[in-house]
Amino acid sequence: MKSFSYINPTRILFGKGQIAAISKHIPESARVLVTYGGGSIKANGVYDQVMAALTGRSVMEFGGIEPNPRYETMMRAADVARAGKADFILAVGGGSVIDGSKFLAVALPYDGPDPWDLVTGKAKIRGAMSLGAVLTLPATGSESNCGAVITHQGLGAKVPFGHPSVYPVFAVLDPEATRSLPSRQVANGVADAFVHVMEQYLTVPAAGMVQDAYAEALLKTLIAVGPKTLADPDDMDARANLMWAANQALNGLISVGVPQDWSTHMIGHELTALYGLDHARSLTIVLPAMMRVRQEAKRAKLLQYAEHVWGVRGGAEDTRIGAAIERTEAFFRSLCLPVRLSDVHLKADVVAAVEANLIAHGMTALGEDKAVTPDVAKQVLTAAL
Amino acid sequence: MKSFSYINPTRILFGKGQIAAISKHIPESARVLVTYGGGSIKANGVYDQVMAALTGRSVMEFGGIEPNPRYETMMRAADVARAGKADFILAVGGGSVIDGSKFLAVALPYDGPDPWDLVTGKAKIRGAMSLGAVLTLPATGSESNCGAVITHQGLGAKVPFGHPSVYPVFAVLDPEATRSLPSRQVANGVADAFVHVMEQYLTVPAAGMVQDAYAEALLKTLIAVGPKTLADPDDMDARANLMWAANQALNGLISVGVPQDWSTHMIGHELTALYGLDHARSLTIVLPAMMRVRQEAKRAKLLQYAEHVWGVRGGAEDTRIGAAIERTEAFFRSLCLPVRLSDVHLKADVVAAVEANLIAHGMTALGEDKAVTPDVAKQVLTAAL
Numbered sequence: 001m002k003s004f005s006y007i008n009p010t011r012i013l014f015g016k017g018q019i020a021a022i023s024k025h026i027p028e029s030a031r032v033l034v035t036y037g038g039g040s041i042k043a044n045g046v047y048d049q050v051m052a053a054l055t056g057r058s059v060m061e062f063g064g065i066e067p068n069p070r071y072e073t074m075m076r077a078a079d080v081a082r083a084g085k086a087d088f089i090l091a092v093g094g095g096s097v098i099d100g101s102k103f104l105a106v107a108l109p110y111d112g113p114d115p116w117d118l119v120t121g122k123a124k125i126r127g128a129m130s131l132g133a134v135l136t137l138p139a140t141g142s143e144s145n146c147g148a149v150i151t152h153q154g155l156g157a158k159v160p161f162g163h164p165s166v167y168p169v170f171a172v173l174d175p176e177a178t179r180s181l182p183s184r185q186v187a188n189g190v191a192d193a194f195v196h197v198m199e200q201y202l203t204v205p206a207a208g209m210v211q212d213a214y215a216e217a218l219l220k221t222l223i224a225v226g227p228k229t230l231a232d233p234d235d236m237d238a239r240a241n242l243m244w245a246a247n248q249a250l251n252g253l254i255s256v257g258v259p260q261d262w263s264t265h266m267i268g269h270e271l272t273a274l275y276g277l278d279h280a281r282s283l284t285i286v287l288p289a290m291m292r293v294r295q296e297a298k299r300a301k302l303l304q305y306a307e308h309v310w311g312v313r314g315g316a317e318d319t320r321i322g323a324a325i326e327r328t329e330a331f332f333r334s335l336c337l338p339v340r341l342s343d344v345h346l347k348a349d350v351v352a353a354v355e356a357n358l359i360a361h362g363m364t365a366l367g368e369d370k371a372v373t374p375d376v377a378k379q380v381l382t383a384a385l
Numbered sequence: 386m387k388s389f390s391y392i393n394p395t396r397i398l399f400g401k402g403q404i405a406a407i408s409k410h411i412p413e414s415a416r417v418l419v420t421y422g423g424g425s426i427k428a429n430g431v432y433d434q435v436m437a438a439l440t441g442r443s444v445m446e447f448g449g450i451e452p453n454p455r456y457e458t459m460m461r462a463a464d465v466a467r468a469g470k471a472d473f474i475l476a477v478g479g480g481s482v483i484d485g486s487k488f489l490a491v492a493l494p495y496d497g498p499d500p501w502d503l504v505t506g507k508a509k510i511r512g513a514m515s516l517g518a519v520l521t522l523p524a525t526g527s528e529s530n531c532g533a534v535i536t537h538q539g540l541g542a543k544v545p546f547g548h549p550s551v552y553p554v555f556a557v558l559d560p561e562a563t564r565s566l567p568s569r570q571v572a573n574g575v576a577d578a579f580v581h582v583m584e585q586y587l588t589v590p591a592a593g594m595v596q597d598a599y600a601e602a603l604l605k606t607l608i609a610v611g612p613k614t615l616a617d618p619d620d621m622d623a624r625a626n627l628m629w630a631a632n633q634a635l636n637g638l639i640s641v642g643v644p645q646d647w648s649t650h651m652i653g654h655e656l657t658a659l660y661g662l663d664h665a666r667s668l669t670i671v672l673p674a675m676m677r678v679r680q681e682a683k684r685a686k687l688l689q690y691a692e693h694v695w696g697v698r699g700g701a702e703d704t705r706i707g708a709a710i711e712r713t714e715a716f717f718r719s720l721c722l723p724v725r726l727s728d729v730h731l732k733a734d735v736v737a738a739v740e741a742n743l744i745a746h747g748m749t750a751l752g753e754d755k756a757v758t759p760d761v762a763k764q765v766l767t768a769a770l
Contacts, residue, residue, distance in 0.1 A: 001625045003400025015388025207622040213602030221594045237592040240386045
């Protein structure tokens with residue numbers, strides 16, 4: 001195990017009715033900008049619960065944050081925040097709303113020429129406006145981590161950034177708030193959380209027994225509750241476990257002291273930026289191909305994954321690994337998710353286009369061992385055709 | 386799953402050499418009281434590392450905190466702290482030193498007649514002096530939680546208390562600092578952590594899939610690394626995993642939203658208060674008997690424990706449960722720990738003495754279902770003879 005420093009400062013408010021508790025965690029004098037997405041929170045009652053909890057506060061709002069939240073959209077949100085002198089951001093939605101709001105939180109106090117520089121690293125993040133989150137879609141873990149991914153429409157780029165100042169002060173995880181989600185979003189969320197765990201687990205053995213076993217615990221939970229939540233939207237036990245597992249999947253805990261990969265995500269981001277694929281669907285296409293192409297480098301962990309997550313024992317190593325990859329694909333398919341580029345009607349020209357983008361964005365040495373070069377990415381995409 | 390609010394504000398500094406990092410997390414102007422136990426930290430180099438890291442700070446010290454730290458001892462520490470105008474406590478040691486220092490942290494700012502009232506609940510804890518921890522014994526989890534147990538020698542009472550203000554600001558977990566521990570303390574630590582997990586896990590099913598699987602992950606890790614650490618004190622991978630597992634066992638994470646028991650601990654505390662038993666040894670004696678006496682109330686979780694932790698499958702339910710309890714006892718015995726009162730030369734008179742103490746201390750309705758009355762405790766102790 002490597003040395004590490006770990007703290008997660010986000011207070012989790014979990015369970016039915018916890019939206020009401022936000023009033024205790026937002027300063028009484030706060031001027032709150034409520035950010036949200038396409039308006040589903042107005043249909044499902046979450047908006048009303050939030051506004052009721054904010055009674056007595058000065059409140060303004062900005063809606064319309066899209067999936068894969070855009071720099072351009074959030075710059076308009078910044079105008080609203082400045083006009084209303086907001087000093088607290090309350091993000092109500094899924095990972096896109098929260099990620100966009102994290103960018104807003106660092107953009108508002110920044111006095112340089114272009115806040116996009118904070119994302120690319122050209123300028124240094126020095127602080128952020130306080131942020132809270134009310135989660136409506138279990139998926140990204142953004143509600144209690146310090147990372148975000150922003151898309152610059154003008155530049156055709158989807159870029160991750162992170163800074164300790166963007167940990168939300170609190171995150172409300174009320175399974176009831178996820179009840180009206182369309183199946184497609186539930187499935188996407190399950191897959192996103194699953195691949196988050198895999199990026200932190202499927203590397204090389206590093207003697208992190210607790211980290212490995214926690215990761216396996218989350219994978220098995222997602223495998224159990226994902227299909228259940230889709231089959232019975234009223235199964236609140238399944239929803240609650242999905243929400244907690246997706247949170248734990250990317251709050252920093254399972255990756256302490258062990259290597260991480262994230263190459264599947266980086267290739268997936270290019271697919272999304274180029275072809276508008278749902279983030280999760282880019283991952284379910286890339287991951288199985290990545291496992292096949294990187295089988296030798298990841299042999300030990302693939303065998304552990306096969307046994308501990310899928311119960312695959314006995315037989316030749318390659319057979320066990322093959323079975324685990326097939327079980328993974330079958331799991332994604334059971335959620336009605338694609339596992340090949342052809343499933344989303346993409347063809348061989350994707351390979352060169354993604355390769356060119358990876359090179360353009362400096363993503364030329366990905367993975368825990370930096371061995372996923374553009375050439376390896378090409379092999380992965382070819383295997384995913 | 387029940388609703389919950391969870392945050393753990395302690396920064397974990399894990400790994401070799403992390404003692405040096407404390408200087409970044411203690412204010413430069415701080416007047417630091419370093420607290421420790423019997424002086425082993427002077428023999429193993431930890432004291433020197435701590436003092437080197439504190440170079441430039443105003444430092445005073447108080448040594449001699451005993452196992453099952455006493456109110457009386459910590460009141461003497463308070464005199465030292467007041468005389469030196471300490472404003473930061475750095476606890477260097479195991480759970481006893483940290484627990485004692487937590488009491489000190491709440492006692493120092495208290496202006497009532499007797500700080501013992503803060504432990505019993507007669508007076509309210511309103512704040513605490515800042516506290517950091519350098520852990521030398523993986524066991525209690527006290528380094529990153531907000532609980533402590535204090536013994537009042539004069540009253541013959543061992544009483545737990547807790548308050549959010551006593552979370553350490555940071556906790557250094559350097560496996561190297563545990564290297565010179567005697568086998569008995571290593572074994573005690575493994576058992577203590579194991580029983581901590583059991584008290585949060587072996588209750589009734591509550592649809593906490595992540596919590597259950599995390600608990601099982603910790604139990605299996607402790608079963609794997611406990612005997613390894615004893616067999617080969619230089620196995621640093623085993624030590625590191627033991628240290629991380631013992632921390633996770635009681636940092637609040639695995640108990641969110643699910644029931645807890647703690648009856649084994651409460652009965653164990655009386656055994657320690659009356660007969661001076663090591664804390665962990667009181668637990669390894671009480672737990673197997675508790676599992677037998679409470680078999681019906683805990684049937685579902687005992688079956689889950691048998692299968693997931695010990696791989697016991699097939700056969701009648703009672704046979705599987707019996708096997709799991711026997712495996713638990715064999716595990717404790719493999720660590721050279723007692724599993725019967727007779728193993729520590731205690732006899733039948735213990736039963737009435739502990740019962741009387743439980744009644745005297747108001748411990749008359751223990752367990753997740755409050756069903757562990759003094760009469761049930763008597764059955765447990767009788768089963769443990």
